[in-house]
Amino acid sequence: MSRVEAERVAVDRCAAEGGRDCAISMAYHNQCVAFVVPxxxxxxxxxxxxxxxxxxxxxxxxxxxxxxxxSVYDFIRIVPSQYS
Structure with a gap:
């Protein structure tokens, strides 16, 4: 999947799960991302x-x-890169 395709899929998934004003805040390749919220x-x-x-x-x-x-964190998500 290309970067453009991966970004489109991410925005579509965000909207499908009820997100509003979904936008890309970070793109990455061959890395992991951790998202943590209080x-x-x-x-x-x-x-x-x-x-x-x-x-x-x-x-x-x-x-x-x-x-x-x-607690310091409630939600942790490790996301591997989805585009090549």
Missing amino acids: SSGKGQGSLVRGPVESEVLESAIAKCSDTGGG
Whole structure:
């Protein structure tokens, strides 16, 4: 799948799951991405990419902060590259 095709699929999936104003915020190849959000919904989430899954996840968790009294993270998703 090309980069353009992968971006189109990502936006289509976002919209299909109820997303509004879906847009590409990061594109990557041969890397992993970790997306982490605070469980209370208050604070700062993080989106990190890199070639080593464990390092990407560690960095994303470290950059996430919860100012609403919840756990540091509620949702973690590791996404491998989908285009070649």
